[in-house]
């Protein structure tokens with residue numbers, strides 16, 4: 319159902335509401351646990367939740383996973399006191415088996431028996447019992463409240479009260495959003511060369527690596543789906559640096575430029591530091607242009623990365639944009655991105671899966687970016703797809719990853735081309 323078209327921005331945004339087909343926030347545990355190396359994620363959920371986590375994790379290989387599911391059954395509804403006892407037992411078991419764990423996240427889900435549990439109180443009680451040696455935090459990854467990337471937003475938002483305060487007047491930069499370690503290292507080297515030395519990443523590699531927040535803290539987002547985390551940091555006094563996201567060569571350049579301006583970096587220093595990674599990134603992306611240029615790409619709402627990725631594929635790879643579906647559209651956070659989109663772009667916020675699939679079938683794009691559940695039926699109909707979840711499992715931000723990102727979209731197009739060639743012969 320179409321219920322609103324906003325034209326107040328340069329790019330029209332249509333809002334749709336209907337049946338959804340998006341993974342829930344539990345999925346974000348897969349990349350969060352990889353980043354925060356001394357955290358354990360305990361899902362309080364049903365067998366469905368356990369299956370989801372196992373199949374999402376199935377694309378990765380673990381020596382020893384740092385997540386598990388405590389399964390609550392219908393019968394547990396009978397006694398919440400028993401549920402709390404069981405929760406304490408499972409958490410204590412995790413802590414005693416894993417002395418390397420510093421933080422346990424209790425992750426709520428949507429079964430009614432879980433909703434009845436007060437996980438915030440349980441987390442506070444368990445933290446007290448462990449005398450601050452282990453921090454226990456909770457957040458919801460429920461499919462009723464979150465789509466899959468919003469799980470990270472909830473996790474980080476609930477960590478914000480644990481961040482220490484600072485009265486320091488020297489501005490410190492906090493980069494917010496989970497980044498692969500290799501990207502964090504690349505960014506740190508570039509900040510260093512720009513003369514921006516006081517830089518923290520949130521989340522860090524350790525759950526105890528918590529940036530201090532004060533009136534002089536500047537925060538910049540590395541991921542576009544962190545609206546609630548940004549609000550929580552702003553409420554603590556941190557100042558947001560608005561910018562587009564470090565996706566593609568030009569997006570990364572604009573992201574560093576916004577930060578450099580805030581930290582009064584000399585334009586000549588900025589140009590010198592950026593010149594080499596920028597030209598490397600542009601040259602690497604250019605090699606993929608013969609496959610990508612003029613191909614028609616369509617985004618179904620899934621990850622909230624759709625707008626920055628569409629901007630990159632249109633502006634740097636020459637792809638033609640169909641609809642840009644996104645599960646939620648934060649007008650403030652997307653303002654810099656929208657300003658760079660081609661004027662013919664059209665954003666659709668929210669999901670009405672049948673109507674949106676109907677439009678994909680009519681348009682017959684060369685490539686559709688969508689969730690796993692939608693990809694298979696579209697492939698069976700002869701349409702090529704790209705799983706949006708890969709954009710979270712792969713390192714895609716920054717100069718050195720621009721060509722890898724473009725290659726994620728080039729691969730299915732090349733495969734389609736080869737299949738066409740084989741079937742013609």
Ligand code: SF4
Pocket residue numbers: 342343344363364366367368370426427428429459460461462
């Ligand atoms: S949290 Fe809800 S949507 Fe997610 S796997 Fe569990 S039951 Fe399904």
